[in-house]
Amino acid sequence: MSDKQNLGTNTLAIRAGQLRTHEGENSEPIFATSSFVFKNAEEAAARFSGDAPGNIYSRFTNPTVRTFEQRLAAMEGGERCIATSSGMSAILTTCLGLLKAGDHLVSSRSIFGTTVGLFDNVLPKFGIETTFVDLIDYDEWEKAITPATRLLFLETPSNPLTEIADIRRLAEIAHKHDCLLVVDNCLCTPILQKPIEYGADIVIHSATKYLDGQGRCVGGAIIGSDDLLKEDVFGFLRTAGPTMSPFNAWVFLKGLETLNVRMKAHGENALLLAQWLDDHEKVEKVYYPGLQSHPQHELAKTQQNGFGGLVSFEVQGGQKEAWHIIDSTELFSITANLGDTKSTITHPATTTHHRLTDEQREEAGIKQEMIRLSVGLEDTDDLIRDLERGLARI
Numbered sequence: 052m053s054d055k056q057n058l059g060t061n062t063l064a065i066r067a068g069q070l071r072t073h074e075g076e077n078s079e080p081i082f083a084t085s086s087f088v089f090k091n092a093e094e095a096a097a098r099f100s101g102d103a104p105g106n107i108y109s110r111f112t113n114p115t116v117r118t119f120e121q122r123l124a125a126m127e128g129g130e131r132c133i134a135t136s137s138g139m140s141a142i143l144t145t146c147l148g149l150l151k152a153g154d155h156l157v158s159s160r161s162i163f164g165t166t167v168g169l170f171d172n173v174l175p176k177f178g179i180e181t182t183f184v185d186l187i188d189y190d191e192w193e194k195a196i197t198p199a200t201r202l203l204f205l206e207t208p209s210n211p212l213t214e215i216a217d218i219r220r221l222a223e224i225a226h227k228h229d230c231l232l233v234v235d236n237c238l239c240t241p242i243l244q245k246p247i248e249y250g251a252d253i254v255i256h257s258a259t260k261y262l263d264g265q266g267r268c269v270g271g272a273i274i275g276s277d278d279l280l281k282e283d284v285f286g287f288l289r290t291a292g293p294t295m296s297p298f299n300a301w302v303f304l305k306g307l308e309t310l311n312v313r314m315k316a317h318g319e320n321a322l323l324l325a326q327w328l329d330d331h332e333k334v335e336k337v338y339y340p341g342l343q344s345h346p347q348h349e350l351a352k353t354q355q356n357g358f359g360g361l362v363s364f365e366v367q368g369g370q371k372e373a374w375h376i377i378d379s380t381e382l383f384s385i386t387a388n389l390g391d392t393k394s395t396i397t398h399p400a401t402t403t404h405h406r407l408t409d410e411q412r413e414e415a416g417i418k419q420e421m422i423r424l425s426v427g428l429e430d431t432d433d434l435i436r437d438l439e440r441g442l443a444r445i
């Protein structure tokens with residue numbers, strides 16, 4: 052495609068990155084090959100020295116993976132995308148590619164639990180330290196920055212509390228101090244939010260979630276400028292090898308083709324459930340950016356193209372009542388995964404946030420009476436009946 056600049060996100064989601072082979076296939080093929088052959092020894096030498104572009108080995112590049120990368124980069128408005136074997140390896144590759152011993156990062160406290168573990172337990176072994184701050188306390192972000200800080204890291208909306216951070220404001224703070232702003236855009240996807248447009252330098256994805264959208268494959272991606280990614284970050288991937296498989300890339304690039312309609316439907320269903328829960332006498336509080344009562348509803352409206360599929364709520368009572376509601380469901384899948392066509396239900400305090408001490412959990416606002424839903428694409432009447440079964444009896 053010659054002029055990607057003028058194409059809309061939905062066209063890019065379906066067309067970007069496709070390079071038809073001589074077979075004239077309409078749907079993109081899966082290049083299930085570990086290596087590539089050369090016409091002769093001279094061509095092999097030119098590829099290995101970097102003098103000639105082209106594939107060498109699928110740990111480095113693969114045509115199906117490249118199609119996924121170009122498609123997602125175009126959708127996020129980034130120059131380059133590097134696909135990885137998981138969302139976690141996307142974060143690891145970004146950090147080890149760009150940072151060195153002695154560097155410091157500042158991160159929102161309200162991020163994916165395993166990312167906290169990576170920053171807290173793994174990176175310090177390599178001399179990289181992290182300071183955690185409150186996602187929406189902008190003074191705290193700025194105060195945490197030291198001369199060694201290289202990178203600011205966040206997710207917005209947060210999970211499970213759905214707090215929304217002003218990406219523009221954090222990009223200004225980052226750039227004022229010569230730091231990079233990295234946004235994990237897993238919950239919104241480029242359909243609902245394009246952090247690069249607001250000044251983010253790097254966008255991270257767990258493709259496992261909405262990009263696949265049907266709970267099949269694990270994968271991740273890093274999107275940013277050519278300058279930032281092409282040497283150190285791609286160099287780390289090439290050498291360390293957290294590469295995406297061609298089969299998974301194919302599943303994800305097919306997922307991108309329907310991402311727009313799915314994200315809209317997830318959002319519509321989630322809003323209906325959030326409103327119903329908000330009116331329910333046994334429900335104390337609902338967390339959903341689409342509700343007018345949400346503290347950052349106005350920011351969500353300007354920064355996002357929709358409110359997403361994640362809804363959390365607190366029931367009257369505590370852990371016993373929350374577990375009762377979860378165990379009374381017949382449709383909801385009891386799993387911590389999200390971004391699936393299948394709605395999922397989880398108890399954050401005893402699953403995703405079980406490692407926190409009671410105090411830390413209190414500080415993070417994760418109460419025993421809280422339930423998190425990832426609202427899927429089933430009929431909302433059925434989902435409501437499924438939740439009402441437990442709610443009616445507490």
Ligand SMILES: *Cc1c(COP(=O)(O)O)cnc(C)c1O
Nearest residue numbers: 137138139163235237257259270
């Ligand atoms: C799931 C998730 C990750 C990790 O992705 P994996 O594909 O499971 O490695 C990172 N960030 C967020 C926000 C996630 O939800």
